[in-house]
Amino acid sequence: xxxxxxxxxxxxxxxxxxxxxxxxxxxxxxxxxxxxxxxxxxxxxxxxxxxxxxxxxxxxxxxxxxxxxxxxxxxxxxxxxxxxxxxxxxxxxxxxxxxxxxxxxxxxxxxxxxxxxxxxxxxxxxxxxxxxxxxxxxxxxxxxxxxxxxxxxxxxxxxxxxxxxxxxxxxxxxxxxxxxxxxxxxxxxxxxxxxxxxxxxxxxxxxxxxxxxxxxxxxxxxxxxxxxxxxxxxxxxxxxxxxxxxxxxxxxxxxxxxxxxxxxxxxxxxxxxxxxxxxxxxxxxxxxxxxxxxxxxxxxxxxxxxxxxxxxxxxxxxxxxxxxxxxxxxxxxxxxxxxxxxxxxxxxxxxxxxxxxxxxxxxxxxxxxxxxxxxxxxxxxxx
Amino acid sequence: xxxxxxxxxxxxxxxxxxxxxxxxxxxxxxxxxxxxxxxxxxxxxxxxxxxxxxxxxxxxxxxxxxxxxxxxxxxxxxxxxxxxxxxxxxxxxxxxxxxxxxxxxxxxxxxxxxxxxxxxxxxxxxxxxxxxxxxxxxxxxxxxxxxxxxxxxxxxxxxxxxxxxxxxxxxxxxxxxxxxxxxxxxxxxxxxxxxxxxxxxxxxxxxxxxxxxxxxxxxxxxxxxxxxxxxxxxxxxxxxxxxxxxxxxxxxxxxxxxxxxxxxxxxxxxxxxxxxxxxxxxxxxxxxxxxxxxxxxxxxxxxxxxxxxxxxxxxxxxxxxxxxxxxxxxxxxxxxxxxxxxxx
Numbered sequence: 145x146x147x148x149x150x151x152x153x154x155x156x157x158x159x160x161x162x163x164x165x166x167x168x169x170x171x172x173x174x175x176x177x178x179x180x181x182x183x184x185x186x187x188x189x190x191x192x193x194x195x196x197x198x199x200x201x202x203x204x205x206x207x208x209x210x211x212x213x214x215x216x217x218x219x220x221x222x223x224x225x226x227x228x229x230x231x232x233x234x235x236x237x238x239x240x241x242x243x244x245x246x247x248x249x250x251x252x253x254x255x256x257x258x259x260x261x262x263x264x265x266x267x268x269x270x271x272x273x274x275x276x277x278x279x280x281x282x283x284x285x286x287x288x289x290x291x292x293x294x295x296x297x298x299x300x301x302x303x304x305x306x307x308x309x310x311x312x313x314x315x316x317x318x319x320x321x322x323x324x325x326x327x328x329x330x331x332x333x334x335x336x337x338x339x340x341x342x343x344x345x346x347x348x349x350x351x352x353x354x355x356x357x358x359x360x361x362x363x364x365x366x367x368x369x370x371x372x373x374x375x376x377x378x379x380x381x382x383x384x385x386x387x388x389x390x391x392x393x394x395x396x397x398x399x400x401x402x403x404x405x406x407x408x409x410x411x412x413x414x415x416x417x418x419x420x421x422x423x424x425x426x427x428x429x430x431x432x433x434x435x436x437x438x439x440x441x442x443x444x445x446x447x448x449x450x451x452x453x454x455x456x457x458x459x460x461x462x463x464x465x466x467x468x469x470x471x472x473x474x475x476x477x478x479x480x481x482x483x484x485x486x487x488x489x490x491x492x493x494x495x496x497x498x499x500x501x502x503x504x505x506x507x508x509x510x511x512x513x514x515x516x517x518x519x520x521x522x523x524x525x526x527x
Numbered sequence: 528x529x530x531x532x533x534x535x536x537x538x539x540x541x542x543x544x545x546x547x548x549x550x551x552x553x554x555x556x557x558x559x560x561x562x563x564x565x566x567x568x569x570x571x572x573x574x575x576x577x578x579x580x581x582x583x584x585x586x587x588x589x590x591x592x593x594x595x596x597x598x599x600x601x602x603x604x605x606x607x608x609x610x611x612x613x614x615x616x617x618x619x620x621x622x623x624x625x626x627x628x629x630x631x632x633x634x635x636x637x638x639x640x641x642x643x644x645x646x647x648x649x650x651x652x653x654x655x656x657x658x659x660x661x662x663x664x665x666x667x668x669x670x671x672x673x674x675x676x677x678x679x680x681x682x683x684x685x686x687x688x689x690x691x692x693x694x695x696x697x698x699x700x701x702x703x704x705x706x707x708x709x710x711x712x713x714x715x716x717x718x719x720x721x722x723x724x725x726x727x728x729x730x731x732x733x734x735x736x737x738x739x740x741x742x743x744x745x746x747x748x749x750x751x752x753x754x755x756x757x758x759x760x761x762x763x764x765x766x767x768x769x770x771x772x773x774x775x776x777x778x779x780x781x782x783x784x785x786x787x788x789x790x791x792x793x794x795x796x797x798x799x800x801x802x803x804x805x806x807x808x809x810x811x812x813x814x815x816x817x818x819x820x821x822x823x824x825x826x827x828x829x830x831x832x833x834x835x836x837x838x839x840x841x842x843x844x845x846x847x848x849x850x851x852x853x854x855x856x857x858x859x860x861x862x863x864x865x866x867x868x869x870x871x
Contacts, residue, residue: 205706
């Protein structure tokens with residue numbers, strides 16, 4: 145672009161103004177940084193990230209990685225991150241399923257189902273999330289039986305105040321995981337093949353073989369591994385159970401609370417999306433003698449997805465960040481472990497910077513994924 | 528500016544500098560700020576019976592709040608006022624580092640890490656405590672070593688977490704920690720049965736057993752004290768004058784008990800001929816001035832909160848619901864650890 149116009153040229157003015165604003169922002173940031181470093185030095189507060197390699201000296205109640213008090217602060221943060229991710233991913237999945245069910249239920253013509261769904265949505269949306277988490281945690285810890293009286297639900301599965309204890313495989317988890325991945329891939333591959341065949345020959349694209357593949361392959365892997373390795377069964381001890389896998393009431397309360405809370409919002413989003421598709425579509429589908437369920441599945445929901453995906457991404461981001469409330473009910477997520485580290489080392493600035501970076505990355509990843517999905521769905525009709 | 532003016536200005540500045548160099552050092556930033564504000568801001572526990580807890584009318588009571596009042600009276604005189612800011616274990620050190628409070632008077636343990644790397648200083652010990660376990664009597668436990676495999680509730684950001692890990696590793700037993708953000712959430716989970724044991728300082732356990740347990744007799748504190756937890760006031764490292772004032776106010780209260788000066792007899796004691804008492808109460812010598820305060824600093828502190836023994840008896844002693852014995856907190860001459868450096 146030509147800048148020869150001088151001040152009378154709007155493009156030139158725009159560039160100069162923007163450069164000035166940028167310089168101003170840079171000066172403010174630099175001033176804050178220098179001020180911060182000066183204050184920290186003046187008060188003799190230690191700075192730097194060296195603490196990440198020091199021994200943590202504290203235990204963590206639930207960890208998906210092998211961890212003990214001799215591990216480093218850095219490892220502790222990783223354990224916390226994994227805990228957060230587990231809750232975030234499972235929460236997103238569960239809340240979408242629950243939200244979908246409730247959303248469609250609220251549109252039902254059944255005089256009992258629709259008001260029930262609406263009541264659930266109104267109740268859950270209007271009570272603060274923290275209170276709901278406290279409630280679920282209190283319910284679980286009060287109602288669950290003490291470890292000494294824990295009932296055995298199935299052979300090797302016990303339910304107690306200390307959590308749901310279940311038997312796990314000593315080893316071979318990798319093989320089962322591989323079976324699961326193979327099952328998913330095979331299901332996808334079959335789906336594509338059968339859809340191509342449907343387009344070319346008019347034969348129906350069947351759903352049941354996909355489900356069979358999805359379940360049978362991991363099941364076969366499980367049976368194979370179970371036949372060859374031992375089970376790690378939880379054994380009752382004086383205070384609880386040792387061995388086996390465990391899902392603590394903290395994790396359960398957090399998952400249930402978060403999922404139900406976000407499900408209410410997701411239900412409303414879906415309801416709005418479905419209602420936004422014009423009445424003409426459902427009438428046209430009805431005139432082709434499609435049932436209500438088929439109309440929803442084949443005509444309405446695919447068109448509603450365009451409207452639904454961005455707010456859905458919003459809810460997923462909310463859920464991922466709300467996992468930080470875990471500290472209130474004793475679940476050792478990233479925020480909780482970060483807090484402990486701040487207290488033990490005193491380096492609040494560094495740890496908060498790390499936490500902010502992690503949450504930012506997590507949120508950006510979720511929103512990038514949803515944007516990609518949105519772009520795909522926006523081309524609906526070109527199948 | 529012409530030369531005469533410039534020379535005159537330089538001359539005036541030099542004289543002022545010389546005059547300034549001859550006067551005693553100006554008061555440090557914290558003392559200045561406290562005097563200007565007319566009140567001292569102390570960080571306290573959100574609610575630990577006997578140490579810092581607000582009663583039903585909003586009045587703060589407890590050993591540590593009494594110490595804050597003593598410092599306030601020593602520094603501000605008769606118009607002394609205090610503002611108590613309740614802080615959770617995770618906020619407390621950051622609040623002091625940023626200057627939001629002038630001093631922490633709460634149950635915070637003195638450790639090397641806290642002294643060396645937080646930019647803070649501990650000004651002494653007002654309570655020697657240790658960590659223990661609160662368990663239900665129904666479990667029939669006689670010792671903490673029997674807690675192998677137990678779930679233990681505790682609050683995050685305290686030395687409790689670290690001591691638990693050390694103790695269980697040293698005894699080669701395992702446990703599952705359940706850590707909460709605040710003490711009261713940890714207590715609630717413990718009393719609902721989520722954990723088999725609750726671990727915190729013995730003083731907190733005594734207070735919790737009395738105030739939170741539905742029936743105190745169903746719960747017992749195990750005999751083992753698994754760590755040393757010396758509790759003391761904390762100040763920022765950037766103001767050594769304030770640190771000295773806090774340190775010597777505590778010493779003065781202990782020295783008062785050693786010399787037999789109480790809040791009841793402190794007025795008569797002002798007439799005493801004992802040189803130690805005279806120096807302490809400011810009747811002779813200039814100890815107050817050396818600290819940057821006036822002569823009646825210790826007199827006012829003792830009159831306001833009593834000597835150390837009175838503070839102990841009033842808040843956590845055998846006649847209070849906590850029913851604690853002096854134990855390690857007795858005077859050195861009576862077999863305890865309370866030892867005042869010479870106030871002279």
